[in-house]
Amino acid sequence: MTTDAIAPTRREREVRVAAVDFDDFVAARSGALLRTAYLLTRDHALAEDLLQTSLTKAWFAWAKIENHEAYVRRILVNTYTSWWRRKWNGEQAVPELVESSVDHPEEGAHDLWTALGRLPRRQRAVIVLRYFEDLTEAQTADLLGCSVGTVKSQTFKALAKLRIDPALAPAQEEN
Template identity: 60%
Template sequence: MTDRPGFDEFVATRSHALLRLSYLLTRDWATAEDLLQTALVRSWQAWGRIDGDPEPYVRTVVVNTFTSWWRRRWNGEVPTAELPESASVAAGVEQRDLLWQALGRLPRKQRAVVVLRFYEDLSEAEIATVLGISRGTVKSQCSKALAHLRVDASLENALEGS
C-alpha cells in the first residue's frame, strides 16, 4: 500500500475531533465512526493533492459524505419538515433534549449548516465553501433550520455578521 506522509499522524491526532463532528451530524457513535472512516478513506485517496493543513479538507469530505450518504446504511432517520407544536411536546423534558431531538429532525443539509456554524464556528463563507453552495443558500438553509428549531431570530443576525 503506497504510503501517504502524515496521514497516520493526522488520524492519530485529529480524527477524534472529526468524530465529534460526525456524531453531531449522524447522532449515533457507531454511525459516526463509520462516516469518519469512510471520509478518511476518501481523503487518503487525495492525500497527495492536499495543500497545507488537511483538516479543512477532511472536514469537507465528512460533511459532504454525510449529506449524500446512502451507501452503508439506509435504516435510520427520516427527516420531517415540521416539528410538533411546543404545547404537544412531552412536558417535563429538558429544553436541551428537545433541541437535540429537533436537530435530528432537520434535513441533512440544514443540520450540517447548523453544526458547522454553531459547533465548528465557521463563517457563512466558509460553510459555503465546505458544502459547495452559495452564501445565499447557506443563509436560507440556516434560516429555515433555525425556524424549525424555534431559535431566537437574532441568531440569524449573528450568522449574517460573521
C-alpha cells in the same frame, strides 16, 4: 556484487512521508472530526463509519492536497449527504411495534439533540458546521458546495424551526 537493499525511489519516499503526515493528522484531528460526524449522524456507530470512510477517501489524494482539514471535512459532509440520499436507510418494517423501554424525557425538557434530529439534513449540516464547529459562512458554503446566500437562508430556516421546536420550549409552570 553486494546484496544490499535497493534505495527507495522518489515516489516511495513521498508515500512514506505522506503516510507519516496522514497518521499524525488522524491522531491529532480524529476527535474533532468524529464529533462533527456524530453531530451529523446522531449515532456513534454511524459516526465512526462515516469518519473511517472519509479518511479512507482522503488517503488516496493526501499527497496532492494542501488544506487537509478542510478537505476531510468536505469529504465528511459529502459522504454523509450521499448516505442519506440512498433509498434504504437501515430501517426494516416489522409486523407489530415493540414497546419501547427507553425513558422519555419529561414534557418541556430541553433536548437539543431531539430538536436537531427534526431538522432536514441540509439545515442540520449548516447548524453543525456554523455553530458547533464555529466555521464562517464562507467556510461552510465551501464545505457544502453551495453559495454563502444558501448557507444564510438555511441557517435562518433552521433557527426558525429550532425556536418553535417543542423539545426546546421552556417548561410550562403550573399555577
